[in-house]
Amino acid sequence: MGAAITLELSRRGHKVTTFEKFPSFHDRGSSHGHSRMIRKAYFEGDFYVPLLERCYDLWQDLNERSGQQLFQKTGGLFIGTEDRQLVVQSLASAKRYDIEIELLEADEVARRFPALRLPTGYVAVYESGAGILDPEKTWNYMVNEALALGADIKFDCGVSTLNIEAGGVRVVSKEGEIFCEHLVLSAGPWNRKYISDNLGLDLDLVPSRRTLHWFAPENNSHFQPEVFPPNVWEERNGDIFYGFPLIEADEGVKYGFHTAPLGGVDPDNMNREVREDEIREIMDKLQKRIPSLGQGHLRSKCCLYTMTPDHHFAIGALPGHPSIILAGGFSGHGYKFTPVVGEIVADMVEDRSPIYDLSHFDPARL
Numbered sequence: 001m002g003a004a005i006t007l008e009l010s011r012r013g014h015k016v017t018t019f020e021k022f023p024s025f026h027d028r029g030s031s032h033g034h035s036r037m038i039r040k041a042y043f044e045g046d047f048y049v050p051l052l053e054r055c056y057d058l059w060q061d062l063n064e065r066s067g068q069q070l071f072q073k074t075g076g077l078f079i080g081t082e083d084r085q086l087v088v089q090s091l092a093s094a095k096r097y098d099i100e101i102e103l104l105e106a107d108e109v110a111r112r113f114p115a116l117r118l119p120t121g122y123v124a125v126y127e128s129g130a131g132i133l134d135p136e137k138t139w140n141y142m143v144n145e146a147l148a149l150g151a152d153i154k155f156d157c158g159v160s161t162l163n164i165e166a167g168g169v170r171v172v173s174k175e176g177e178i179f180c181e182h183l184v185l186s187a188g189p190w191n192r193k194y195i196s197d198n199l200g201l202d203l204d205l206v207p208s209r210r211t212l213h214w215f216a217p218e219n220n221s222h223f224q225p226e227v228f229p230p231n232v233w234e235e236r237n238g239d240i241f242y243g244f245p246l247i248e249a250d251e252g253v254k255y256g257f258h259t260a261p262l263g264g265v266d267p268d269n270m271n272r273e274v275r276e277d278e279i280r281e282i283m284d285k286l287q288k289r290i291p292s293l294g295q296g297h298l299r300s301k302c303c304l305y306t307m308t309p310d311h312h313f314a315i316g317a318l319p320g321h322p323s324i325i326l327a328g329g330f331s332g333h334g335y336k337f338t339p340v341v342g343e344i345v346a347d348m349v350e351d352r353s354p355i356y357d358l359s360h361f362d363p364a365r366l
């Protein structure tokens with residue numbers, strides 16, 4: 001988000017200084033792991049769809065400008081029973097916004113996507129426009145483009161203190177102090193601690209640990225994107241897990257749980273080692289649903305979500321601090337929105353009226 005916001009503000013001619021606590025290309029936040037899903041028949045709420053329409057244009061534009069495949073259209077499958085949110089709300093969003101989808105029964109899924117096994121009573125919503133984003137390549141492109149436009153990006157340079165002054169904010173880091181008219185906070189899982197320590201506001205933004213796991217398939221041909229698009233599953237007990245096809249032959253197929261037990265972690269002190277029981281849990285799940293993948297564990301990694309109570313984003317001025325804009329609380333589904341978040345935040349900095357309904361994202365509700 002920080003890279004997208006820096007790029008958009010730089011493009012509009014603003015003087016931007018960006019601080020990143022870690023060296024470049026780090027894996028301690030929320031934006032690493034080589035793949036993110038993009039989809040439009042949005043089960044999290046149909047009010048996201050107008051933003052997604054814009055995102056699709058912006059991702060296409062990013063592909064063209066970078067000359068790389070940062071967005072790859074593959075189609076996507078959303079699997080579950082017809083009485084739960086994933087299927088019900090995906091269908092509702094598709095109907096309201098006329099998004100091209102197909103509702104598939106288990107035998108049709110087995111015919112078209114042979115590695116997948118739907119249990120009795122499960123159906124799949126297939127969205128042909130869904131696809132995969134590459135977070136590392138996107139980050140690299142956005143940062144380099146912003147630098148070329150004159151942004152000052154300071155790596156390994158966390159902001160330690162904020163001092164509110166007349167007309168703006170003074171930002172303190174190991175490189176000294178700068179005064180800015182507008183400050184955008186997009187510190188991901190660190191937002192809560194940072195806002196609380198500096199501004200005395202306690203916002204309900206909960207850093208939540210997730211694990212990612214890569215597996216070597218028995219038969220690579222069954223895990224290519226055309227026969228194995230990105231897929232999200234909602235089980236009868238509400239567990240949601242998701243996975244991606246084989247994008248590069250030696251990378252493996254990635255799976256992880258979207259849902260997790262309640263409770264937050266401290267992003268500075270959490271255990272970043274993936275435990276045996278976490279690997280066993282996802283392997284057990286895959287052995288049932290995608291049997292030809294449930295062995296062959298290659299490696300695992302930790303990543304962080306930042307959850308809000310309603311799982312909607314937090315984008316807007318901080319209560320009582322009109323010159324500080326928060327872009328956070330992305331609740332494990334924000335990546336696909338990065339370019340449009342860049343535009344929304346830049347509009348806020350420029351005090352333009354919002355183009356979208358952002359009422360669900362007001363930080364004041366937290």
Ligand SMILES: Cc1cc2nc3c(=O)[nH]c(=O)nc-3n(C[C@H](O)[C@H](O)[C@H](O)COP(=O)(O)OP(=O)(O)OC[C@H]3O[C@@H](n4cnc5c(N)ncnc54)[C@H](O)[C@@H]3O)c2cc1C
Binds near residue numbers: 186211335
């Ligand atoms: C495993 C996993 C899978 C996901 N899958 C999807 C998906 O398929 N589709 C999708 O749309 N979304 C997905 N998401 C969600 C998406 O990746 C996140 O919403 C998004 O990456 C959040 O980005 P961010 O910039 O808010 O946070 P981060 O990427 O964590 O960035 C915050 C940055 O702030 C820096 N920082 C913190 N404190 C300071 C400070 N004091 N000074 C300077 N810098 C500081 C940190 O070092 C960090 O680099 C997934 C997330 C995870 C973890």
